[in-house]
Amino acid sequence: MRDDKKQLAHLIKQALSSDEAACQKILNLYKGRIFSYIYRMVRNYHDAEDLTFETFIKCFGALPSFDVSRPFSTWLFTIAHNVTIDFFRKSKQEYEYFDERHAVYDDFVEEHEKKRKTEKIDRALAKIAPLDRELVILFHREEYSYQEISEILSIPISTIKTRLHRARKKLRELVHNE
């Protein structure tokens, strides 16, 4: 889950000199994690693919200004978060609160179900506020610390803790009372 710093530094150096194979390796290393995160946030396969595409284009574009002393994945997730937030803003969707209207027209569960047996937890995640969902994914799935999540989302650790605790409790309810 964590970055292999030496391998990454080498890949980034190669990618900066427009090495196709290096860019491809970076894509293969991170596209699954970034796509899964965005997919669970926006709950639409095609939007998620477009936003993941935008994330990587921005990532490669900003690569010359990337500070190699920083963890690459945290930086990449920051870009993905900003791209996702922009999408929520443009499509006038609630980010901080759970909006029932989007739950009704939610194609995440439906599309996901077609491909593989949907886990209870995925259905529960779709029923909490996008911000809470984001915190849960970053903390439990991506195993980021509170400090790292605070850097990615630019929100205080105290807010993250309060919301995450509430989100966990809500998820427990949704999973066990389904």
Added chain:
Amino acid sequence: MKHENIEKLIQKALDREISEKEEQTLNAHLAQCPECQQFYAEMIQTEQSLSTLVEVFPEYTFNDRVLRKLGLRQAFSWRRVVPVGAAAWAASLLLLAILPWPQALLRKLATSTPAVVRFFDNAGIVVASLGDVLGPFVRTTFNLQYALFGLITMILTLFVFSRVIKKEAECKY
């Protein structure tokens, strides 16, 4: 201890921020409170299912899309591939026609066994009759050896095509 305080300790445990002393307090309470015990078990179960959330992937053409946008890869185009194939075919035919040693080698190969001779005789007839249609130049240049040349150049051309197509296919995953 109040249930609310126990819930705080459970959250702390899930945050991996619980102290040894707090853990002892939590365990002591859980041992005597079935209600909190169930809550704790369900919270742990929820946490475990979160860590095993499946990874989802974009379409297999995703890398290709990104690399094209970055200008690192050209779009697959028959306009690009056909001239490459045709040039490879023409160049190999020309080389085989000019160089003396491949002709000698092919002649030797073609006459080494009766079956091969029969096959290329027939192929030669087909090529020669094609030559009747295509004109005197083709008729004089295409013969038994050139049927074999054709076979080799076809293999060479397929090789060139496969390199181009392989490059296209590499980006899919």
